[in-house]
Amino acid sequence: MTPSAQVSAVIELLLNIQNQRHAPADATANRFFRQRRYIGGGDRRYVSAQIWEILRHYRKLQWWLKRVGSPINPRMMVSTFLVLSGQSVKEVSKLFSGEKYAPLPLKQNEELYLLSLEGKSFFSKEMPNAVKFEVPDWLYPLLEEQYADSIETELTALLEPAHLDLRVNTLKGDDRSTIKEKLKLEGIISTEMQFSPWGLRVEGRQSITSTNLFKEGDIEIQDEGSQLIALMTGATSQMRVLDFCAGAGGKTMAMAMMMQNKGHIIASDVSEVRLGAAQRRLRRAGAFNVETHQFVEGAKWIKRRIKSFDRVLVDAPCSGTGTWRRNPDARLKFRQIDLAELIAKQADILRSAATMVKEGGRLIYATCSLLQQENQYQIEQFLENHPDFHLVPPDTAEGLLPKEFTQHPTFQLTPAQYKTDGFFCAVLERKVSKVELS
Numbered sequence: 358m359t360p361s362a363q364v365s366a367v368i369e370l371l372l373n374i375q376n377q378r379h380a381p382a383d384a385t386a387n388r389f390f391r392q393r394r395y396i397g398g399g400d401r402r403y404v405s406a407q408i409w410e411i412l413r414h415y416r417k418l419q420w421w422l423k424r425v426g427s428p429i430n431p432r433m434m435v436s437t438f439l440v441l442s443g444q445s446v447k448e449v450s451k452l453f454s455g456e457k458y459a460p461l462p463l464k465q466n467e468e469l470y471l472l473s474l475e476g477k478s479f480f481s482k483e484m485p486n487a488v489k490f491e492v493p494d495w496l497y498p499l500l501e502e503q504y505a506d507s508i509e510t511e512l513t514a515l516l517e518p519a520h521l522d523l524r525v526n527t528l529k530g531d532d533r534s535t536i537k538e539k540l541k542l543e544g545i546i547s548t549e550m551q552f553s554p555w556g557l558r559v560e561g562r563q564s565i566t567s568t569n570l571f572k573e574g575d576i577e578i579q580d581e582g583s584q585l586i587a588l589m590t591g592a593t594s595q596m597r598v599l600d601f602c603a604g605a606g607g608k609t610m611a612m613a614m615m616m617q618n619k620g621h622i623i624a625s626d627v628s629e630v631r632l633g634a635a636q637r638r639l640r641r642a643g644a645f646n647v648e649t650h651q652f653v654e655g656a657k658w659i660k661r662r663i664k665s666f667d668r669v670l671v672d673a674p675c676s677g678t679g680t681w682r683r684n685p686d687a688r689l690k691f692r693q694i695d696l697a698e699l700i701a702k703q704a705d706i707l708r709s710a711a712t713m714v715k716e717g718g719r720l721i722y723a724t725c726s727l728l729q730q731e732n733q734y735q736i737e738q739f740l741e742n743h744p745d746f747h748l749v750p751p752d753t754a755e756g757l758l759p760k761e762f763t764q765h766p767t768f769q770l771t772p773a774q775y776k777t778d779g780f781f782c783a784v785l786e787r788k789v790s791k792v793e794l795s
């Protein structure tokens with residue numbers, strides 16, 4: 358593709374993303390490229406990289422356009438992005454040549470708007486912080502209240518691209534250092550993670566899913582924070598474990614590995630599609646101690662399993678604010694009503710999941726959220742209504758979890774502090790009821 362044709366594709370993809378408000382941007386981008394097989398790998402990577410950068414600067418681009426009185430549309434957003442990235446208006450005009458596959462030439466007024474932006478950077482001192490850090494206006498005060506002096510550091514880290522994290526699947530026999538060497542033979546350089554004993558962090562953008570190690574199930578793509586949540590469950594080979602919101606099975610697979618394929622895990626979810634994906638991934642990982650179950654409205658399944666599990670993991674549906682590095686479009690779509698609905702849903706899920714925890718058993722609550730409303734407050738509320746539960750530090754086998762996590766019943770990871778996605782985890786134990794002796 359010519360540079361002009363690449364710019365055209367960026368504009369067109371941005372328009373698609375805006376028109377499909379309810380679809381995640383990566384799903385829209387995948388569909389876009391599937392329908393345009395003629396776009397080769399290199400061009401696809403270029404167009405995607407540009408789109409992701411634009412999504413990371415979305416509110417700032419709109420702010421600048423509004424300030425100079427320009428209409429806000431994909432064409433102006435892309436040209437403004439190029440100018441604020443350091444290209445001159447003359448260079449941008451050349452890209453908008455109107456020739457075959459190029460965007461139509463810049464109109465006189467468009468050129469004037471861009472000229473007034475030449476030499477500027479993405480940031481302006483006059484920008485409100487919510488715009489500067491690309492968060493919805495209603496959300497910034499909540500984040501500010503929670504993160505106080507460290508708000509800028511936290512939100513800056515949340516704007517950076519995320520690392521690519523892998524979990525070594527020891528069920529396949531190889532340990533972390535062996536896999537690290539094998540990855541190197543496939544041209545993939547990685548470093549051992551600081552906190553997860555199974556984790557490797559890959560440098561740069563690499564295609565992991567095409568490696569033999571991935572196809573054979575020796576490695577999984579999983580953020581370090583997500584690995585730490587599996588560790589916090591303390592699941593062992595003698596246990597019956599319920600992964601209440603198992604989704605596509607990321608944490609289920611990690612727990613199956615901790616349990617050395619013994620004991621029993623039920624991976625449940627409301628989504629048939631996600632459970633289908635979990636089944637495929639579990640097969641690839643060689644995890645055989647897992648059964649899947651799809652929840653259906655009004656079923657007696659839960660009632661029949663009251664107080665029957667040693668561990669119940671609730672990896673709750675949440676705002677995903679902790680993963681905004683990976684999904685920069687999600688921050689643009691997140692509404693106050695969404696948060697309110699999520700909080701109610703989480704409380705509801707916690708309530709049913711808790712009924713299935715044995716006396717002396719543990720309920721592990723996790724989210725990939727940075728918001729105390731979904732995390733600490735949710736747990737405070739739960740404890741108020743469930744005096745038979747209390748917070749306890751994890752009892753994970755020694756040496757697996759680093760000390761800083763073994764001493765506390767909860768953790769809040771953030772990209773700024775731990776270089777992981779943002780995750781919250783709380784470990785609660787059901788008290789053993791005292792038998793009255795007369």
Ligand SMILES: C[S@@+](CC[C@H](N)C(=O)[O-])C[C@H]1O[C@@H](n2cnc3c(N)ncnc32)[C@H](O)[C@@H]1O
Nearest residue numbers: 602603604605606607608626627628672673674
């Ligand atoms: C954060 S995701 C789970 C991710 C998964 N544990 C993993 O590690 O890959 C939350 C999941 O909760 C599921 N969910 C939503 N409402 C639910 C409910 N009422 N009961 C059980 N699962 C629910 C969603 O379908 C989604 O798969």
